Amino acid sequence: MGVTLKQLAASLGLSPTTVSRALNGFPEVNAATRERVRAAATKANYHPNTRAKSLATGRAQAIGHVIPVSTSHEIVNPIFADFIAGAGEVYSRAGYEMILRIVADADEASAYDNLIARGAVDGIMVHGPRVHDPRVELLAGLDIPFLLHGRTSNVTAPYSWLDINNHRSFHRATQFLIDFGHRRIALVNGLEDMDFASRRRKGYLEALSGAGIEPDPMLMRQAEMTEPYGYRAAQEMMQLPDPPTAFLASSMIVAYGLRRGFSDLGLKLGRDVSVVTHDDELSYLPNDGDVPMFTATQSSVREAGRRAARMLLQLVTDPDCGPLTELMETSLVLGASTGPASR
Amino acid sequence: MGVTLKQLAASLGLSPTTVSRALNGFPEVNAATRERVRAAATKANYHPNTRAKSLATGRAQAIGHVIPVSTSHEIVNPIFADFIAGAGEVYSRAGYEMILRIVADADEASAYDNLIARGAVDGIMVHGPRVHDPRVELLAGLDIPFLLHGRTSNVTAPYSWLDINNHRSFHRATQFLIDFGHRRIALVNGLEDMDFASRRRKGYLEALSGAGIEPDPMLMRQAEMTEPYGYRAAQEMMQLPDPPTAFLASSMIVAYGLRRGFSDLGLKLGRDVSVVTHDDELSYLPNDGDVPMFTATQSSVREAGRRAARMLLQLVTDPDCGPLTELMETSLVLGASTGPASR
DNA sequence: TCGCATTCTCAAACCGCTTTGGATGCGGGC
DNA sequence: GCCCGCATCCAAAGCGGTTTGAGAATGCGA
Incomplete structure (x- = not known):
């Protein structure tokens, strides 16, 4: 619905190429022209169409979060909200979108490959890993960066995770x-x-x-x-x-x-x-x-979200930066709920 | 990363056109061909690329949720998680993606038009409306279906909402x-x-x-x-x-x-x-x-999420179905926390 | 004045899909 | 035998960007 690059270019008497390069900071464009383009772009409230851009570049500029909701209990773990708030902060700063899928745990596997095969995301955050979690192997075979919030215990191959101790x-x-x-x-x-x-x-x-x-x-x-x-x-x-x-x-x-x-x-x-x-x-x-x-x-699970997001983005930008792992220590804070055993 | 339509077509000795029509259920394709295509598609784990599809169709197949986090308090309202769980259920069933933005309330306005100008979403769910909320007028001027979870009190023009009484x-x-x-x-x-x-x-x-x-x-x-x-x-x-x-x-x-x-x-x-x-x-x-x-x-805020999502999808599919509103009544359930005044 | 290296700009191809507007082949009615 | 309609299929033109490979304009030295 917004202005397109072509329209913007036409209104400036320039080619789409030049406008694109001007906005994306390529060196081969005159400084004066660049300024003119920039001004016109903000004035027209031009934002490149995400879908077109990611089609052209091959990067979705989006991270997928798959939240399992146990079919039996229908419980949404309240920590998701804070984790996601933390991650979301980092994503928007980096120009990434967060796409969220709520799935009954039975459908989870298909949710991942669906998300990936469709090219909807550049990376995946895995929530709520179980002791034996087939998802890690599934994702490892899918050739996309992913990171676990938590760990799983039955996988020998290295993978990226952030967990608390x-x-x-x-x-x-x-x-x-x-x-x-x-x-x-x-x-x-x-x-x-x-x-x-x-x-x-x-x-x-x-x-x-x-x-x-x-x-x-x-x-x-x-x-x-x-x-x-x-x-x-x-x-x-x-x-x-x-x-x-x-x-x-x-x-x-x-x-x-x-x-x-x-x-x-x-x-x-x-x-x-x-x-x-x-x-x-x-x-x-x-x-x-x-x-x-x-x-x-x-x-802080909010902080965990922030860090996990940063790690995942790093994996996305540089897929070869190897499995990234971080173990956060907790602090034991003394409160009013403990005392010496009385008897 | 997945198979493309073109590849699938080539492997079948058909044109992309035919394959596309076969998969999308158009009538002008031979039943036998269609079956052949379908079989090949599932076998190759073919999923149409979302970005390409939505570029071509003009529909993003995605709904945007903008969650404000008050800069002063940094509080994430816990009801978001359940609301979103409800909405997410409906979206995935309808083949829509949910894209989530967590924004400091100061940046909210720009989050909306950014989202829209980029063509990232077909509709927007507005969370946490305030008594005087500029967002409704902002969105009304933006020509995109939107729905409030809640209402606002200073807007005279009709808009779509779902609220409890x-x-x-x-x-x-x-x-x-x-x-x-x-x-x-x-x-x-x-x-x-x-x-x-x-x-x-x-x-x-x-x-x-x-x-x-x-x-x-x-x-x-x-x-x-x-x-x-x-x-x-x-x-x-x-x-x-x-x-x-x-x-x-x-x-x-x-x-x-x-x-x-x-x-x-x-x-x-x-x-x-x-x-x-x-x-x-x-x-x-x-x-x-x-x-x-x-x-x-x-x-149930979970149920509210489900209903709100359904309403919003309806607005997206048929933008002229007029402002949709629903006022859910609460039930007053008797528990152990009340009794007659003692004095 | 000419030639050549630099700048700056552009036309066109491409990303993966949908969709318009034919093309093809076949059978049947006249 | 000819023409028409129907059933199938396809080539090509988008959608809105990026990017490659050139072309035009400019400045400079010879």
Whole structure:
């Protein structure tokens, strides 16, 4: 609907070639002409048609994000919003478009090759990798740059990823609770076929065994990370014959659920029972203030989005820059939700 | 990177024209030929290049979503994720791509005309409309179908929107509390330059005045809807000389904050103090069960996304189908957070 | 004044698809 | 036998840009 290059050229009495080169900064065009062209372009609100441009150049100038929505649970992980906000920032600055596909996880494979075969994107961001995730091999065979937010555990070939150190993070958190004298420590985890959750569990188990504590299956749960899940975990585990004195939560949302569970049981967080949660620093669930409400392993998923986007763009511009990987450490921030074991 | 139409045609000994028509279901092609083409296409994993196709047809087969992120607060409204999940479902079924732009609200205007001038999208979904929102007029002048999720209050010309009945919703909620004997009712609102928040406030005020209750500025707040905001509102308002006996919350997140505030004051929800909240039915904050935790004005934002997407696609396919509008009613669901005024 | 190297500009091909306007071959009615 | 209509297929012209390979204009030295 906008002005076309041809029209602009005609209005200036120049050829499309010259106008194109003028706008794209090629050296072989007179400085005065270039200025004249630039002025006319902004005046006419000329923007090159993306589709035409990318057809001609062969680059789509777009990155695809495929968000899986589990068909069984229909849950949209709230961290996507912040991650995407971070990534989006970087893309627009770099002149890239973000194209988003929401797919039921069953259709995911076809979503990728559809996206690629159609030439719609130059690169792909893979969300929510599972422990065994066929997508990595699928994408590796497809000859397009891609990057995982997270990792997967069954792939030997190198690939690009950005992840937080879930293992160390939960190892440290567990160790911290142990150092406070806790021995009955519960893990309220996300679904453990998700790679991040699986790593957290390993970190937790290693810390326990390092301290000679036998893991108790009654104290380990996994589920979709909703608030009521946290609530039920608190309620039910606290009624065990030998209840936990501390909890590890996989997200702030779950931690809120735990907190509500305790408060309904008349238990005070940080005194009667301790909680360490992972905190993705979602913008609407800030865990800050003079003393943050929760002791947390903290890492901004928004920042992760920014970094992941930058890495992926680098892979797109220079496909041979090799697999890029980044492991972000979390910080363990002391809040009001932890205290020494009382008994 | 995939097979091109030309290659496919060559491999079949046919012209590109025929192959194109065969695949697109034109009648002037022999049934046997068509089958042959189809078979070859699936075998070669042929997908038409989106950019080329849309260049040729003039339709982008894409819808743009512009998500404003307030520069001052850097808050990403969590409802976007669910709304977009709903819309995305509809788009993929209809063969449309969703392209997402995250923009600081200052740059929003330019984001729109950039998107359009580049011919990147066939339609635009407008998020988070404010009471006075220049975007509607801007878009109206741009000759592209668009639809607001929400409304704006300062525009006289008709435009397409899908909204929930915020006014009636909060009017009913307030009335419900009044019927329970509450007279000191607090409103913990979102930012009131947002249109939805402004309408909720009006509904609230009208119900109060209908009952002859003088609104008290001390009982009305507005801010970005975070959990700590709810917490502080509860803490501070309950320490007023004449504290409220009931609260209206603008979102589940705020309601959780309120709840935590009360519980820290030793007050029990539904007995000592009542809360009615709006519930967008976010997937990770379900308010259900035998007796939902909160009495709530309930409306699925996921479903809103689906409907809005369908409406927008209709506007795209038939631009003359006139401004489309839909006002979704919320249901007032009774939960455990409300009870008769005690004093 | 001419020749030649520099600048600057342009015509045309191309990216991968759709679509218009024929072309071809065949059978049937007259 | 001729002409027409129908069923199939195709060549070529776009869509709106970029890019290659030249051509025109200019400046300079000889």
